[in-house]
Amino acid sequence: MELLNQVTQFVISGLATGSIYALIGLSFAIIFNSTGIINFAQGEFVMLGGVLTIFSLNVLHLPLIAAILAAVAVTTVIGIVFERLAIRPLKNATPLMLIIITIGASILIRGLVMLLWGKDTQALPAFSGTDPISVAGATLLPQHLWIFGVTVLVIIGCRLFFNHTISGKAMRACSFNRRAANLVGISVGRMVLFSFVISAAVGALAGVIIAPLTMTAYDVGVMLGLKGFCAAIMGGMGSGLGTVLGGLILGTLESLGAGLISSGYKDAIAFFILLLILFIRPQGLFKKGETERV
Amino acid sequence: MKKLVSTAFASFALFCLSTAALAAPPIKIGALFAVTGPASFLGEPERNTAQMVVDEINKAGGVKGRKLELITYDTGGDATKAVQLANKLVKNDQVVAIIGPSTTGDSMAIIPIVEKAQVPLISCAAGSKITEPVKKWVFKTAQNDGLAVAKIYEQLKKEKKTKIAILTVSDGFGASGREQLKAQAAHYGIQILSDDTYGPKDTDMTAQLAKIRGSQAQALICWGTNPGPAVIARNAKQLGLSIPVYMSHGVSSKKFIELAGDAAEGIKLPSGKVLVADLLPKNDKQRASLLAFIKDYQNHFRAEGDHFGGHAWDAVMLLKGAIEKGGDTSAGIRNALENTRNFAGIGGIFSYSAKDHAGLTKDAFTLVEVRKKDWVLVK
Numbered sequence: 001m002e003l004l005n006q007v008t009q010f011v012i013s014g015l016a017t018g019s020i021y022a023l024i025g026l027s028f029a030i031i032f033n034s035t036g037i038i039n040f041a042q043g044e045f046v047m048l049g050g051v052l053t054i055f056s057l058n059v060l061h062l063p064l065i066a067a068i069l070a071a072v073a074v075t076t077v078i079g080i081v082f083e084r085l086a087i088r089p090l091k092n093a094t095p096l097m098l099i100i101i102t103i104g105a106s107i108l109i110r111g112l113v114m115l116l117w118g119k120d121t122q123a124l125p126a127f128s129g130t131d132p133i134s135v136a137g138a139t140l141l142p143q144h145l146w147i148f149g150v151t152v153l154v155i156i157g158c159r160l161f162f163n164h165t166i167s168g169k170a171m172r173a174c175s176f177n178r179r180a181a182n183l184v185g186i187s188v189g190r191m192v193l194f195s196f197v198i199s200a201a202v203g204a205l206a207g208v209i210i211a212p213l214t215m216t217a218y219d220v221g222v223m224l225g226l227k228g229f230c231a232a233i234m235g236g237m238g239s240g241l242g243t244v245l246g247g248l249i250l251g252t253l254e255s256l257g258a259g260l261i262s263s264g265y266k267d268a269i270a271f272f273i274l275l276l277i278l279f280i281r282p283q284g285l286f287k288k289g290e291t292e293r294v
Numbered sequence: 295m296k297k298l299v300s301t302a303f304a305s306f307a308l309f310c311l312s313t314a315a316l317a318a319p320p321i322k323i324g325a326l327f328a329v330t331g332p333a334s335f336l337g338e339p340e341r342n343t344a345q346m347v348v349d350e351i352n353k354a355g356g357v358k359g360r361k362l363e364l365i366t367y368d369t370g371g372d373a374t375k376a377v378q379l380a381n382k383l384v385k386n387d388q389v390v391a392i393i394g395p396s397t398t399g400d401s402m403a404i405i406p407i408v409e410k411a412q413v414p415l416i417s418c419a420a421g422s423k424i425t426e427p428v429k430k431w432v433f434k435t436a437q438n439d440g441l442a443v444a445k446i447y448e449q450l451k452k453e454k455k456t457k458i459a460i461l462t463v464s465d466g467f468g469a470s471g472r473e474q475l476k477a478q479a480a481h482y483g484i485q486i487l488s489d490d491t492y493g494p495k496d497t498d499m500t501a502q503l504a505k506i507r508g509s510q511a512q513a514l515i516c517w518g519t520n521p522g523p524a525v526i527a528r529n530a531k532q533l534g535l536s537i538p539v540y541m542s543h544g545v546s547s548k549k550f551i552e553l554a555g556d557a558a559e560g561i562k563l564p565s566g567k568v569l570v571a572d573l574l575p576k577n578d579k580q581r582a583s584l585l586a587f588i589k590d591y592q593n594h595f596r597a598e599g600d601h602f603g604g605h606a607w608d609a610v611m612l613l614k615g616a617i618e619k620g621g622d623t624s625a626g627i628r629n630a631l632e633n634t635r636n637f638a639g640i641g642g643i644f645s646y647s648a649k650d651h652a653g654l655t656k657d658a659f660t661l662v663e664v665r666k667k668d669w670v671l672v673k
Contacts, residue, residue: 006504009533013500119334121521123553130556132532138504141532213528214497215521215553223495259501263490264464 009138010259011252016144018251019151020214022244023206024228025235026154027199032237033175034195037098041082041106043225045200048075049207050216051113054122064127072204078109079200083193106221114218124211143212150209154202155244161198162240171195230274236284246285320356320363321622323348323613324383326394326404327418327606331371332494335519336396339603340418341366343587344393346594347610357617369395373403380404384411390624391616393609394418396602398466405432414628416612418605421470425651433631433651435608435641437566439467441656442543443474445564447482449661449672450513455538459488459511461502461526463518468494471517471542487511492522500529513537519544524553531557538562543659547600551667562672564659566601568640570669579638583607587640604640611639 024046031039052071056062062070086101093101127146132139162168173181174191182188207216214220227250234246250270257269277285325344328337348364356362365387369376376395383389384407391414395401398421405424408415408431417424420436450458460475462468468491479486488509490502503526506514514537516526523545530539539561541550546565551558567574571584587607591599612634613627620630634653637644642658661672 002508006508009504010501013498013504017498119338120549121524121553123524123555125555130528130531132534139532139534210497215524217521220495220497224497255498255501258492259505263492263502266496267493 005137006259007256008136010255012135012138012140012144014252014255015248016140016147016251017255018231018248019147019244020206020210020224020247021227021231021250022247023147023151023154024203024224025231025243025247026158027202027206028229028232029235029237029243030158030199030202031195032232034171035087035095035098035192036175037087037095037102038229039196039199040099040102040225040229041109042199042203042228043221043223044106044109045075045079045203045221046207046210046224046228047113047216047218047221048078048109049204050124050211050220051117051122051207051218052204053208053211054124054216055117057124058122064125068208071208072201075204075207076197076201079196080193082200083196087192087196088189106225110218110221117218119218121215121217123215124208126212127209141213143209146209147213150205151244154205155241159240167191167194227270230270233274234277234285236286238284238286242284242286249285318360320361321617322363322365322387322389323610324380324387324389324392324413325364325366325606326369326376326379326383326392326396326400327366328371328396328400329368331369333371333397336418336602337368337371337394339591339597339600340394340396340606341368342595343591343599343603343606344610346590347607350590351610351614357614360622362614365389369397369400371397371400373399376400377403377407380407384408384413389413390622391416391613391627393606393613398424398470401432401434405429408432412628413624414616414631416609416631418602418609421466422474422652428649428651431628433612433646433653435605435612435639435644435653437543437641437654437658438652439470439542440474440478441654442564442659443471443478444656445659445661446515446540446562447478447484448656449540449562450484451482453513453538455512456483457485457487457511458513458515459490459506459509459537460486461490461492461499461506461514461516463494463522464491465494467519467542467544468517471544475515475517492518492526494518494522496522497525498529499526500533503529503533503535507533507535511537513540515540515542517542517544520547520549521553524550524558527554527557527561543601546662548598551664558664558667560664562661562663565662565669566604566641566658567660568599568601568604570660570662570671573669573671579636579643580640583611583638583640601640608637608639608641608644612637612644 028042049071052074053067056067056070126143128142170186171191174188178188231247231250232243235242254266258266327341329341348362352361367379393416398419401417401419401424415432417434418436422438422440424434462472488506492499516523523541541563543564546569574581588599616627616630620626632646635645642654644653646653662669663672
């Protein structure tokens, strides 16, 4: 019975952490799908979301809602500036070059935040208290419910956007074939910018809702970014359910591994899974292999 | 007559100039701190404090009329860089003594250099390996981890708790704490039922804590530096963990209470006395040094002076004392350091000897508890 209780707790904790990974994974996939680049500055958007909310809350004394909106808005603007200054000017760059640029940008953003706000870890107050909620012998916090809720909303939002709006369909067209999309009159450049806007906003939102739980500092983006990347790879870089499942599986395995095997191997488990998938199913867990259409 | 006056005046002017030129050159002291990088929470207050103390000594006329010159380099917490910079201090800058580095890794890396160059080193890192076995030229000011462990175990023994769980961070600080916790357990009749670790960047420790909740442990000892322990405190509250939680001296700053919030209530930890200086009895020998340091730090940096800065304060003041007694040569300073007794600093009361270059006892720590978002002394 005690073991069962423990396993329930591991699974619930894992799902909670997993939905954070899923949310970050989604924002990776959005940019990848319209540009073919993996934006390694994605973790920095997550960090900016948290750090900027705390700044607006503590220094500018905005109410929580306004602070969150301000943080998401500012991060989105940073996403736009980043795309305009670093991605767009390089018209014919290979994806590899662009990926390296995103790594450079992530180091720059991290450094600037460190200089502006220091190296201390900061905590955001929980949105609705810290009294634990008991579920089937396991406990979770109200903040976890916020994370679950926001993740579900973002997934639904993405689905509606990509399948039922002209802009969303145009973005998907770009990911299938840029040249063809250009030929039918889609402005590829604008779609790329759009993808940065959405992905920066989703990343920042993820950063905001997890800040009360995990706390935030200038360097939290690195590990969260990598875990989110893992989730996206598991889902085959799709912007749908695959990535979300990837994140949830990753979180649960980590938590079960830490609880049942050894806590020392927690990160090793995540990266072992990443390597395994890249070797065996590079197209992702839930995708069929792509066939080249001639 | 006129000529005589002018000659006299000229020679007087010359005399003035020559004394200015002959004024003793400053005594060069090297300092290595991890001001940037993962250990910057140690290096930054240490650098600030060292510079502050040296400036104050100089303002008050220096040591025996000679100014001190502090040459500081940033190791970034990187042992390779620490080695290069230590060589630079010894060979290019020709310093008479070195204070720092901030981390045990950096300190261990530069020990061969100072031993070979015969320059005294006063390390500000905590690892007991630094001065055990005793190295001729190496001293340290930070309290050994083992002393903090002893302080916790003593309290557990008093409360008749014999079965514990430990949760340590998987970096140098946690590894050293874990080693000491395991080594000293038998001596206090304590049994470690569960031995878990977590990563320095982990954001959820409920898995480890759920496992500990399921064990028979009567207390949890957690060894780490912020933010991990704050996450653990919050997770423990979330899980309704009912056993008492002990933390290490690695989180003995207000920052921990701020991060952990309500979850910090009732947590006990060993801490340097700087945290509770105002609560100490009037006859405490360290009280004067502590209050002076805190006030100074507050004036200069508008921040709470912590025990990390205190390590640098102790290092500079010990060095000042040694130069006063032993002169400005490396050998003289080393011998005077080794003969320093009952120096009441920030970290504790230092008494170095030929057999002990760490100089402190477990009284350097005091056990504190978090109550109503502040520290109280555990009686």
